[in-house]
Amino acid sequence: MHLLNLGILAHVDAGKTSLTERLLHSAGVIDEIGSVDDGSTRTDTLALERQRGITIKSAVVSFPVDDVTVNLIDTPGHPDFIAEVERVLGVLDGAVLVVSAVEGVQPQTRVLMRTLQRLRIPTLLFVNKIDRRGARHDELLREISERLRAAVVPMGSAEDIGTPAAGFLPGLDPGAAAVLADHDDALLAAYVENTVSYDLLRTALAAQTRRALVHPVYFGSAITGAGVDALIIGIKELLPAAEGDPQGPLSGTVFKVERGPAGEKVAYARMFSGTLRTRDRITFGEAGEEGKVTAISVFDHGTDIGTDSVPAGRIGRLWGLGEIRIGDAIGAPRKAYEHFFAPPTLETVVVPGPDADRRALHLALTRLAEQDPLIGLRHDEVRQETAVSLYGEVRQETAVSLYGEVQKEVIQATLADEFGVHVTFRETTPLCIERPVGTGAAAEFIKKDENPFLATVGLRIAPAPVGSGVRFALEVELGAMPYAFFKAVEDTVRETLGQGLHGWRVTDCVVTMTRSGYWPRQSHAHQGFDKSMSSTGADFRALTPLVLVEALRRAGSQVHEPMHRFRVEAPADTLGALLPVLAAVRAVPGTTETQGALCVLEGVVPAAQVHGLERQLPGLTRGEGEWESDFDHYAPVAHGTVPERARTDHNPLNRKEYLLNVTRRVG
Missing domain, CATH: 3.30.70.870 (Elongation Factor G (Translational Gtpase), domain 3)
Incomplete structure (x- = not known):
């Protein structure tokens, strides 16, 4: 049996969930197609999803295509729920990106396509809603090619587009050979000699689609079913089957966690290698935690069924792993969990x-x-x-x-x-975030200068390259004291940097431990452990914040605010009204390009201003303006008062307050 884990992605309202319903119906899994408007779709199971008519959580459903079992994962289309999409991308074998034939390439379409291309996930495009008035064909193909910067191969043509009778006539476009020849020397030679056969063309198309070099495009309608049968054939023949050795070492990734009816934790995991069985005791996560799998189900014919095992290539629901988290590796890590999209801003x-x-x-x-x-x-x-x-x-x-x-x-x-x-x-x-602007060092020693803790800690903080995060280093020998004390210092350093001098997370820095010292375990004769004469991990966890914030104070830190890169497409004659508004919110225009009666303006703007600009844009552009933006970088706050965030810790910036909270005494 061949397996394929397929993601359905789109800008909100492009018809992604409706396409999922149509695929399930065409495969014979459901007898009646659900409606997003009526809240009766198979994958939008949350009451809130049914009420609002949008997908909020990813959902998995399975359907057969001949000898291929497709695990279809429906993902949210709204950009506010991009984190759901991110978690799914790491477990896919292929994807279908849905584009509206009327609205065309929308902001989220571009974000998704850029990420699919960067991850080299084989992707088919389905142009939906060809039965709606205003649907486009040739113009939209050019728009897809230009705005998505993708090599596309039309898999047929739409007939009676823009009418309820719209249909899709399958057939490779005559220009497909020219597109495919760019990546295939044998095909290029045949193309030059005019000896390209259909079999050669189809073989090259499948090979290049699986390598994410080209993207076949289908036109159709999820509502009427036009073009869906052709898409199903493409899913089966052009996308790669799931790989993985069921006999190999155990390796999987958790991409979703939910709670069952009794409040129990249920993990969704894609297995890449090996076979996971009920009653197996496994390790998972960075800390190597252990748990016992008490039950497993897999997806089959539109539902999930209980089973004793989940082999490589399949997606399983797992019970019994109470401490498991999204992103955890099961068994041998396949690769580090990474973020494909921008963080929340x-x-x-x-x-x-x-x-x-x-x-x-x-x-x-x-x-x-x-x-x-x-x-x-x-x-x-x-x-x-x-x-x-x-x-x-x-x-x-x-x-x-x-x-x-x-x-x-x-x-x-x-x-x-x-x-x-x-x-x-x-x-x-x-x-916002904070970054150190210089180098600072501080140290506290046991029983000196009113240090109430049985620990010596010295730390130095220095700037590091942008995007490098936080690195902890040692200038003292690892054998100078028990490893648990070093670990306590490192863990506390990372926790303390969650709130810098202005309350924001501190990043892009190197923290080096320069001093260490402790009092060995002491006890009186015939008596137990004497805490008053012996260092513990608690001493190091309590002292480290005081030392670190003092080092950071000496280094200084600068607050950086999130900046979005934006693109505005609007009538050229509205530019005079738009530019002063952009300037007022500290947007910095970059490039301006005139395309006939339209003007395309790109630049950067503080993230805090994006929502307000989106609301003002229709009034500024007669309702014709299109706005898209996504996170680009952090920039120093250069205007107005530096933003502060209230602290939620014991405030090591105030030594007296900190010691009162931690020890109930001062020095």
């Missing part, structure tokens, strides 16, 4: 309603973070809100990282509908 604070159960809210947000780690929860459980007494009322807050306003609305609705917790949000703000 916005943040908001969750404000519980007057009657909200704070423990229930904490649990609910933790459950949401399990399913989407990039929402990046920050719990504030230590900030003193009142000055009446030192240990006054504690304000418990949670900050949530976001991609956009729609995601915030969905989180709010999910908390209310699924967990019964009603919340509001504070204003969305940009998620």
